[in-house]
Amino acid sequence: MKIVIPARYASTRLPGKPLADIAGKPMIAHVWARACEATPMADVYIAADDERILDAVQAFGGQGVMTSADHPSGTDRIAEVASTLGWADDEIVVNVQGDEPLIPPALIALVGEGLAADQKADMATASTRIMVTEDVLNPNIVKVVSDAFGYARYFSRSVIPHMRGVDVPDVTKYAYQRHIGIYAYKVSTLKTLTALPPAEVEEVEALEQLRALHHGLTIRVAEISEAPPHGVDTEADLNAVRKLVGANA
Incomplete structure (x- = not known):
């Protein structure tokens, strides 16, 4: 790996x-x-x-x-x-x-080893259960729906699946899954993906992984117990990480 x-x-x-x-x-x-x-x-x-x-x-x-x-x-x-x-x-x-x-290093190893152990998968990634309604509704938190065999069927910034008959999704009645943005690929898959044009659905959602699904590639999804700490996108994120690292030093 x-x-x-x-x-x-x-x-x-x-x-x-x-x-x-x-x-x-x-x-x-x-x-x-x-x-x-x-x-x-x-x-x-x-x-x-x-x-x-x-x-x-x-x-x-x-x-x-x-x-x-x-x-x-x-x-x-x-x-x-x-x-x-x-x-x-x-x-x-x-x-x-x-x-x-x-x-977490364990998350990196989990995704890589999961792909290595699955001869049917082209890629692997991770998800975790969403525990609060606000996260389901947040378009910056990407949701994923997987099938019975652990393969991704769709990723979206919208609420998926839609809970019929209610105005607000109930996280106690359905285990909505937050996508964790880490990927493992086979090199052959990297070659395939980068040679393909962006899919229309990928551009609509602004989610690169939808290109793989659009073209029939399989993505294994490993569910983990909790989300890893947030990455650094802004100055506020950077300051938060500095405090966490300082507190654990």
Whole structure:
């Protein structure tokens, strides 16, 4: 199992995000350390789009790969790494976002190992039960519906499934599932996905994973007991993570 951490310098909401300081180390170093707890250090790579990120990676002893700054998604960036390093089609690659400094190593391993153990799946991801109605209604929290065999049938920002006959969904009567944004792919799947045009439904929902479902790829969904800590999208998120890391230091 390989882990690739896409690290994009030109974040719209938080420029230079991978290098943001958290307890004396750049954010990307924290993500890398978590990934190294899930698989041997030699199998962890950081896909950078800027020399400043590569310099930081070299400083803390990680492996960096320079990728194009023009990739529309982390999936495309990871596919370039797989191609550059010549990985075999059956190699498992886990995409760990570069703004997840508190991601549990066990979650990374769970998703990667789940895909490796399932010969029918092209990809793997995770979900957790939604416990409060506000989260079901929040379009920024993506919901997933899976079938009886543990494969995703649809992802949406809307409330899925719709609870007929009620105005407000009841989380005590149906186990709504929140999608956790971590993915494992086979290298062959990366090649397929990045060669396909965006699906109309993907553009409508602004959810990249719908491209895979639209084209008939299978996504295994592992349900976990609780959601991992929130990643860093904004300055407020960054300050919250700094406090958490400081409290646990």
